Amino acid sequence: MLDRKIEDIARIVGSMTPAAYPDPAAFPAVNGDLADVFEAALNALCGPDDDQPAVVRVTDTTEAIKTLVELCADVPPTEIIWQDTSPGESRDAEPVLPRDHAIGITGAVALIAATGSVVLELPSALAGRASLLVDRHIVIASRDQLLPDLAALYHGLSQRVETGDCPPIQVCITGCSRTADIEKMLVVPAHGPRQVQVILSDEPIDWAVLHRGAASLH
Amino acid sequence: MPMRVGLFIPCYVDQCYPHVARAAVRVLERLGVRCEYDPRQTCCGQPAYNSGYWAEAARLAEHFVRVFDKYDCVVAPGGSCVAMVRHHYRELLGRDEPVTARVYELCQFLTDHLKVDDLGASLSGRAALHVPCHMLRELDGDGPARRLLDNVSGLELVDLPSDTWCCGFGGTFSVKFPELSAAMARRKLKQMEEHRLDYVVSPDESCLMQLGGLARREGFGVRPLHIAEVLAGMVN
Amino acid sequence: MWSFEQDSRERVADTGLADKLHKATVETSLKKTNALIAKMPHWQQLRERARQVKLHTLTHLDRYLRQFVQAAEANGATVAWADTGADACRQVVDIAQSSNVKRVAKAKSMTGEEIEVNRALQRAGIEPVETDLGEMICQLAGEPPSHVTAPIIQWSMEEVARLFKSRGIIDEIPNGIDGRADPAVRALNAARLTDAARRALREKFLTADMGISGANFAVAESGTLVLVENEANIRLSTMLPPVHVAVVGIDKLIPKLADLATFLSLLPVAATGQQQSGYVSLIHRPYAKLHIILLDNGRMRLLADAQHHDLLSCIRCGACMNVCPVYRHVSGHGYHSIYPGPIGAVLTPHLRAEEHYKQLPFASSLCGACAEICPVMIPLDERLLQWRDRIVKAGGRPRSEAAAFAAWAYLMQHPRLYRAVRPPAGLAHAAAGMLGPGGRWKATRELPPLAAETFADWWKKNHA
Ligand code: SF4
Numbered sequence: 072m073l074d075r076k077i078e079d080i081a082r083i084v085g086s087m088t089p090a091a092y093p094d095p096a097a098f099p100a101v102n103g104d105l106a107d108v109f110e111a112a113l114n115a116l117c118g119p120d121d122d123q124p125a126v127v128r129v130t131d132t133t134e135a136i137k138t139l140v141e142l143c144a145d146v147p148p149t150e151i152i153w154q155d156t157s158p159g160e161s162r163d164a165e166p167v168l169p170r171d172h173a174i175g176i177t178g179a180v181a182l183i184a185a186t187g188s189v190v191l192e193l194p195s196a197l198a199g200r201a202s203l204l205v206d207r208h209i210v211i212a213s214r215d216q217l218l219p220d221l222a223a224l225y226h227g228l229s230q231r232v233e234t235g236d237c238p239p240i241q242v243c244i245t246g247c248s249r250t251a252d253i254e255k256m257l258v259v260p261a262h263g264p265r266q267v268q269v270i271l272s273d274e275p276i277d278w279a280v281l282h283r284g285a286a287s288l289h
Numbered sequence: 290m291p292m293r294v295g296l297f298i299p300c301y302v303d304q305c306y307p308h309v310a311r312a313a314v315r316v317l318e319r320l321g322v323r324c325e326y327d328p329r330q331t332c333c334g335q336p337a338y339n340s341g342y343w344a345e346a347a348r349l350a351e352h353f354v355r356v357f358d359k360y361d362c363v364v365a366p367g368g369s370c371v372a373m374v375r376h377h378y379r380e381l382l383g384r385d386e387p388v389t390a391r392v393y394e395l396c397q398f399l400t401d402h403l404k405v406d407d408l409g410a411s412l413s414g415r416a417a418l419h420v421p422c423h424m425l426r427e428l429d430g431d432g433p434a435r436r437l438l439d440n441v442s443g444l445e446l447v448d449l450p451s452d453t454w455c456c457g458f459g460g461t462f463s464v465k466f467p468e469l470s471a472a473m474a475r476r477k478l479k480q481m482e483e484h485r486l487d488y489v490v491s492p493d494e495s496c497l498m499q500l501g502g503l504a505r506r507e508g509f510g511v512r513p514l515h516i517a518e519v520l521a522g523m524v525n
Numbered sequence: 526m527w528s529f530e531q532d533s534r535e536r537v538a539d540t541g542l543a544d545k546l547h548k549a550t551v552e553t554s555l556k557k558t559n560a561l562i563a564k565m566p567h568w569q570q571l572r573e574r575a576r577q578v579k580l581h582t583l584t585h586l587d588r589y590l591r592q593f594v595q596a597a598e599a600n601g602a603t604v605a606w607a608d609t610g611a612d613a614c615r616q617v618v619d620i621a622q623s624s625n626v627k628r629v630a631k632a633k634s635m636t637g638e639e640i641e642v643n644r645a646l647q648r649a650g651i652e653p654v655e656t657d658l659g660e661m662i663c664q665l666a667g668e669p670p671s672h673v674t675a676p677i678i679q680w681s682m683e684e685v686a687r688l689f690k691s692r693g694i695i696d697e698i699p700n701g702i703d704g705r706a707d708p709a710v711r712a713l714n715a716a717r718l719t720d721a722a723r724r725a726l727r728e729k730f731l732t733a734d735m736g737i738s739g740a741n742f743a744v745a746e747s748g749t750l751v752l753v754e755n756e757a758n759i760r761l762s763t764m765l766p767p768v769h770v771a772v773v774g775i776d777k778l779i780p781k782l783a784d785l786a787t788f789l790s791l792l793p794v795a796a797t798g799q800q801q802s803g804y805v806s807l808i809h810r811p812y813a814k815l816h817i818i819l820l821d822n823g824r825m826r827l828l829a830d831a832q833h834h835d836l837l838s839c840i841r842c843g844a845c846m847n848v849c850p851v852y853r854h855v856s857g858h859g860y861h862s863i864y865p866g867p868i869g870a871v872l873t874p875h876l877r878a879e880e881h882y883k884q885l886p887f888a889s890s891l892c893g894a895c896a897e898i899c900p901v902m903i904p905l906d907e908r909l910l911q912w913r914d915r916i917v918k919a920g921g922r923p924r925s926e927a928a929a930f931a932a933w934a935y936l937m938q939h940p941r942l943y944r945a946v947r948p949p950a951g952l953a954h955a956a957a958g959m960l961g962p963g964g965r966w967k968a969t970r971e972l973p974p975l976a977a978e979t980f981a982d983w984w985k986k987n988h989a
Pocket of ligand 1: 900
């Protein structure tokens, strides 16, 4: 059926004048320190009643741990969910229904400076919970993950197709979950997090150290 | 050999608003432009074209080309008709007719061709500039008309969000959907009235027929003026 | 037969409708859109590239479909074809029934609206739950969305509150929701209503056995589905349930993931005046059981239309609706089509056979604001005009109108006759006032008097 339909389409296309595939678009250069650009962009996306900063700059993993513990103060560990990054996780592994948590903590594979976006690659559906079924999504990331703009992100992804290493699911998150359906009034949150916070470290994060250091939050 | 400048007076201006055409003549003559007027001219064909009667419109396009081909330059006090000739004749005629590129809307002719921005006119009051949609989007936008009006002493041009909204005329659209068409004009006029404007000035009389027609029916105090009347000092 | 004219008359009579639509578009979305465009030196270049990518894809659609199907299947998806909306619905219901599905979480999808999948599910005893706030309200109210990106654009907060109360979603209608109330209080109430909807939907999300979505883009090189949203309901609908069905029009194909840089820099700006949407999900190798249904439903016929195939490049941003003065007076419902506004007026008569959709190409003043904003540069005003030409050529207009234009054109081609038949001004005016178009003009406006002396006569006297 599919093949036959595509044959039909081929016949239609055969009588059309083929249009060429255009050169890539030239995006304006992102000027300045990418971390500063990122911080400004994400700050501009803050919800109306964010009680905490959108971006906290730290130097290294040790400081990141300290900041993370501070940001999670007063929240019991049972209300905190970490993104499990093990590739084997599947829906079957979770016998109970997923539930909402107060805080979700994740890493990121990239940060987009121009738009203030956080890019996650999710090995499984449930890995998405920590950035979805939570009130506050805390992202721990580092400078070396900064990309200037969406062009860098998606051009890079295209290259990965060739090597066959596309992530199963990639989500580019820009700000909090929001809606303006009712009279175009901005309301935060809609179905996802009320706030996205990024702990941005100058040095790359050592996740083993971070997990150990933030053991009280597990 | 001197340049031959032909006047193209849109049919409805000829029939209902001859003073607008006379004002355009006065402006041009004052600048030393000697115009010719060929009485064989009729309509550019836009009403038929916009209504889907392309065969009829094509015949009028042929007629237009026959009448105006002899001129080096054609000037018209009507942006919508000029856009029709410049941008849609090609499709109707199935060929490029060089004369279509020599047809100018009045403001464009003054500022770009004659390089004149200041006609020394004066008019006291507050006005909105309404540039017809086809002139705004297919010709030179509102630049030429704005420059000319900026130099009219005593006139305060007020920028409104509604400046770029369609007046609701749209040729036969205005009689196919009279209520809808009038509602579009009403929304513009209301905004002008809220800003206590005295005039709405336009380089196209068809939009003014629409805005003025509703203003008179519903008692809006904003007075429609063609830009030629303002520039010629023929506002009484 | 439904009449756009009569219908629009009624909608125009309700001035509150146009007020609400102008507030939502001119005073909100468009303001943001225009402010962003002003800061994007590459806006026009991006539009031009987007147009070219779409045209390239359409003129190589067989190749890209083949590539997409192959890649998606390699990624573990099942890909099927649907000729019509009914066909697609049947397949969706079959999948649902074979997986014993009771409840479906629906992500906002115009394709889903086009094929009316909810109705099909309900008939099969399956509960579809719209999860986008606006779509949820439409579903509760039993009305179609009125805009492709702002489904309840003409609803007031008060109306939403009343609906929620009648459905037990809230207990009391809060104070301070009408238009005159304090904006801060209203903002709080909007948040309250949204929160109530969120709670009402949460459990349904978590217990849905299947998710249905469309796709904003389908990437050929990798078999990826791309979903763009702000609320996170699409993520919830497509990632939590064990089965995910995506109904994807064949017009959604793009060649490469790299092309997303172009399209995602245009879509949020044009749609809602945001630099970037909240969530862009790329579903590549799904973990849910993923069924992709490729939908024709008239698109192949449109592809074969040499003049109009670029209508298939529409990315459903809704910007042409926001800028359209006709849309802003009659709303999406005025078009009686799930695709309203300028794109709806040209697309619907292609996708739907009913004769009454041939009214839509005439429902425009041809101001061209739509073509000016369209992020993929579809010349919508030109397409409207071409439809009119086609309809006239096919004899789709009243005979009297055709006769009038023929007579008028004859007169205008014969200048002497034209100059000679001009009746005394007063008489002509009176006649125009009573008959024909003049009468319809005079229904709402004053007609200009015919001048006592035409310009031609004046010129003859003064210059000849
Ligand atoms: S036609 Fe253009 S402006 Fe209208 S919805 Fe489609 S992409 Fe957007």
